[in-house]
Every structure is written in structure tokens, then in C-alpha cells.
Amino acid sequence: MFSRAHLVAVGALAGLPVRVVVVASVFFSLRFSKQPALLHPTVVALVASLAATLPPLWGVPTRARDAKGIAIGAGAGAVLALSCLSASIMATDSGKFYWIAVAAVLATTVANVIVSKGSMVVAMCSTEPLYVLWGHGVMSVAVPLWLVASAHWGEPVLNISATHPGMALYFAGAGVLALATVYLFIDHTHTQPDTIEQGHGVVVDIPQDVESKVTDDTPLVDVPGEDVMTLGIIAGTYLVSAALPYFCFTVFPTHPQTNRSWFTPISWLAWAVGEASAYGGSIWWSRRVILTKFEQLRSYVFIRPIFWILFAGCNIKDRGPWWGGDGFYLVLMVAYGWTHGQCVASAVAKLSDRSFTPDRRQVLAVYFERMAVSGLIAGLLCSLLVLWYFDASIHQR
Numbered sequence: 001m002f003s004r005a006h007l008v009a010v011g012a013l014a015g016l017p018v019r020v021v022v023v024a025s026v027f028f029s030l031r032f033s034k035q036p037a038l039l040h041p042t043v044v045a046l047v048a049s050l051a052a053t054l055p056p057l058w059g060v061p062t063r064a065r066d067a068k069g070i071a072i073g074a075g076a077g078a079v080l081a082l083s084c085l086s087a088s089i090m091a092t093d094s095g096k097f098y099w100i101a102v103a104a105v106l107a108t109t110v111a112n113v114i115v116s117k118g119s120m121v122v123a124m125c126s127t128e129p130l131y132v133l134w135g136h137g138v139m140s141v142a143v144p145l146w147l148v149a150s151a152h153w154g155e156p157v158l159n160i161s162a163t164h165p166g167m168a169l170y171f172a173g174a175g176v177l178a179l180a181t182v183y184l185f186i187d188h189t190h191t192q193p194d195t196i197e198q199g200h201g202v203v204v205d206i207p208q209d210v211e212s213k214v215t216d217d218t219p220l221v222d223v224p225g226e227d228v229m230t231l232g233i234i235a236g237t238y239l240v241s242a243a244l245p246y247f248c249f250t251v252f253p254t255h256p257q258t259n260r261s262w263f264t265p266i267s268w269l270a271w272a273v274g275e276a277s278a279y280g281g282s283i284w285w286s287r288r289v290i291l292t293k294f295e296q297l298r299s300y301v302f303i304r305p306i307f308w309i310l311f312a313g314c315n316i317k318d319r320g321p322w323w324g325g326d327g328f329y330l331v332l333m334v335a336y337g338w339t340h341g342q343c344v345a346s347a348v349a350k351l352s353d354r355s356f357t358p359d360r361r362q363v364l365a366v367y368f369e370r371m372a373v374s375g376l377i378a379g380l381l382c383s384l385l386v387l388w389y390f391d392a393s394i395h396q397r
């Protein structure tokens with residue numbers, strides 16, 4: 001039996017070698033790639049993202065009872081590390097090797113989804129949700145840092161147009177996932193804030209006014225197995241979200257008069273607005289549980305508008321920003337990743353607390369699943385609109 005402190009410490013140490021391998025692999029791949037100038041910004045982005053996502057791991061209360069979370073967390077970190085490496089290869093090469101990297105991203109994303117589904121729904125009593133969120137934080141923070149750092153060093157990230165064959169996969173995935181989102185919303189609309197469907201059409205009340213007497217020996221809620229369609233929806237969502245920064249933030253024709261760094265804050269702001277619309281719907285759906293029992297998520301909801309305002313002010317067009325510049329944007333993204341990881345990881349840790357009834361834990365598990373799917377899709381579509389608009393305006397010049 002490991003204590004809570006031992007699990008957190010060992011888990012952090014288990015994740016660090018994965019990040020070191022990522023940095024070393026990217027270093028050598030870029031050192032001998034066709035674009036060696038991307039070496040420094042990539043390493044800076046990976047190291048900064050690691051520093052930004054480490055704090056949420058420490059001091060987060062958990063209810064872990066065994067070392068299972070270490071193994072699952074290390075596995076999640078490994079597949080995310082491979083995704084990072086494959087994405088870097090995608091940005092530094094082309095042709096046959098490019099599509100091999102695309103296949104690697106697909107395979108590692110599906111593996112990560114399988115791990116995260118088990119950690120977020122089935123194994124709520126251990127620490128693996130923290131490691132999964134940690135890995136996602138590395139991805140989400142590293143990409144914008146890398147893009148802005150690349151622009152700061154004066155090197156284009158990608159020099160392909162919106163008609164690149166890779167965009168066909170991106171657009172097809174966007175359409176399928178949009179339909180899948182509608183399916184998920186229809187599937188859950190009959191569920192009320194104070195009830196939860198337990199499978200096979202049985203709906204039970206959630207006790208709102210009494211504390212649970214659940215003990216450590218009480219089995220976790222029996223979650224019905226996910227069908228192939230739902231798993232495919234989740235896997236596709238994470239795949240498209242992983243590809244989003246490469247196909248939305250930077251994939252448009254390169255023109256001498258266009259400074260690609262100014263596009264990133266605008267597209268990220270559109271992503272945040274679409275994401276917020278989905279978050280708002282999910283929070284309203286489960287407001288009696290989320291806003292009354294989870295202070296971390298409530299703080300997260302109120303923190304987001306502050307970042308939207310700051311993102312709007314980071315329009316780095318022609319190096320004449322309203323606030324700051326590239327450096328300010330880097331700091332802003334680190335703060336965004338840190339607050340996101342701190343609030344959500346704390347909420348997941350509280351979700352794993354045995355003082356919550358199995359029904360209530362399942363309510364929150366469904367909330368996180370729907371928030372991820374709907375938020376990614378809404379942000380994806382908003383960012384696509386921004387991409388199409390600016391791509392068309394560039395062609396008209």
C-alpha cells in the first residue's frame with residue numbers, strides 16, 4: 001500500500017523520463033531535419049510546457065489506494081509523448097514520411113483515449129486522471145508556445161496551402177464529429193440535472209441533501225461498456241483537436257506581406273468562444289452538482305473570460321500589439337495552461353473522492369465527456385470559419 005504522497009511523487013518521477021525522451025527526440029529530429037532553425041523554439045516550447053504543467057500535479061488531493069495509477073499514468077504520458085514527436089515530424093518533413101507521422105498520431109491518440117476513458121470513468125479512485133490531464137496540458141500548452149516561438153525566430157512553421165491533401169482528412173473529420181456531437185447531445189438531453197440514467201433505461205434520483213456513507217470498500221459505479229461508435233467519436237475528437245493547431249493556426253499560403261504570428265491569437269480566441277458555448281451548456285445541464293460542489297470548476301468558469309480579453313488584446317499584427325508581444329503571449333499561454341490544469345485536475349481529484357455517491361461521480365464523468373466532445377467541436381468549427389475567412393482574404397490580395 002502506497003501513501004498519497006508516495007503515489008504523487010512516484011507518478012511525477014515516472015512522467016519526467018517521458019518528457020525528457022520527447023525533448024531529446026525532438027532535438028535530434030530537428031537537428032538533422034530540413035528545418036534545423038526550428039530546433040530552438042521547439043525545445044523552448046517543450047521545456048516551458050513541462051514547467052507550466054508540473055505545478056497542478058503537486059498538492060492536489062487524491063484518494064489513491066494502490067499503484068495502478070502510476071502504470072496507467074505512465075502509459076498515457078508515453079502515448080502523448082509519441083503524439084508530440086509525431087506532430088513535430090509532421091511539421092518538419094513531407095511526403096511519405098508525413099503520412100507515416102499522421103498514422104502514428106492516429107494510433108497514439110486512440111491509445112490515449114482508451115487510457116483516459118478508463119481513468120475518467122472506471123477508475124475514479126486512483127491518480128491516473130491527474131497524469132492524463134497532465135499529458136493533455138503538455139500538448140495544449142506546447143503547441144501555441146512552439147508556434148509563437150517559431151514566429152519570433154522568423155521561421156515559417158509550415159509552408160503548405162489550405163489545399164494540401166492533409167486538409168481533406170481534417171475537413172472530413174470535422175463533418176463527422178459535428179454529426180457525432182449532435183448524436184451525443186440528443187442522447188443526453190432526456191437526463192435532468194437531478195437524475196442520472198444508470199443504463200437500460202433506469203433513471204434514479206441523486207441525493208442532494210444528505211452526505212454519502214460510501215466507504216472505501218464500496219464498489220465503484222458499474223458503467224456500461226462504451227459501444228464502438230461512441231469510442232470512435234471520442235477518439236476522432238481528440239485526433240482532430242491534436243491536429244487543430246497545425247491545420248488551423250498555420251496552414252495557409254505563405255506571403256511575404258503576411259506575418260503569420262498575428263493569426264494565432266485570433267484563431268485561439270475563436271476556439272475559446274466556441275469552447276465556452278459548449279461549456280456553458282454542459283454547466284447548465286449539471287449546474288446543481290457542478291456549481292455547488294466543485295469550487296475548482298466554478299473558479300475555472302469565471303477565470304476563462306479574463307483570458308478571452310487578454311487573447312483579444314494579443315493581436316500581434318505587424319509587431320504592433322495592443323499588449324505585450326510575443327513574450328507576453330508566451331506568458332499568457334503558460335498561465336492559461338497552468339490555471340486550466342490546476343482547476344480541472346483539482347476537480348477530477350475531488351470527483352474521485354469516495355465521499356461522493358457513485359451516482360454523483362457518474363454525473364460528473366458524463367459532464368467531463370460531454371464537455372470535451374462538445375467543446376472541441378464548437379471550437380473547431382469556429383476556428384475553421386476564421387481560417388476560411390483569412391485564407392480567402394489572403395488570396396484576394
